[in-house]
Amino acid sequence: MSDDEDAAITAAALSDPDNPPLTDEDWARMRPAREVMPPSFFEPVTAPPRRFFMAEIEFDVADHFKREFGDDWQRHLNDALREFIARKQAAE
Template sequence: MTVKPNRPKTFQAGRGYTHADWDAVDSPEFTADDFARMKPAREVLPESFFEGLNEARKAGRPRVEKPKQAVTLRLDPDVIERFQQQGKDWRSRMSEALRKASGG
């Protein structure tokens, strides 16, 4: 299902731009002819653009040897509350407590 963004067709105050900004923009909707004239990005953009994209995609969190697994676990509310009261990293402390309890 595609969700169409809510783009106003008339100026609406309080959206971060002025009425003059709104009037200065001339962006008619694309026609079938406009789409027919479009070219693939690789034909019109320099190769350095795509090299930069590839570099940006490599960024991020490094892979870990043993990634954590998401599980669903039903616990008593008082147990969760006690761990949450210990502060921000309560999930890590809960994991450590389970590791100790399992003999690990």
């Protein structure tokens, strides 16, 4: 990076009222995240395991979910299947 490029970047940062550069005092007050965040913040995020498989879904069903929910249609289809399972289990 040239001196001119560095000066332009610094000038732009200094002129941004929403994000002023950190001062030496700001840096002196910084502490590691592990000292200020709860231990749970660092626990790994776990999601239920997902297994992918092929399933034959008739076009009219898939088209309905795609029209209703767009790109998120598969999640909504899963939600509908889970709701069906819950109702069936509740009826048993």
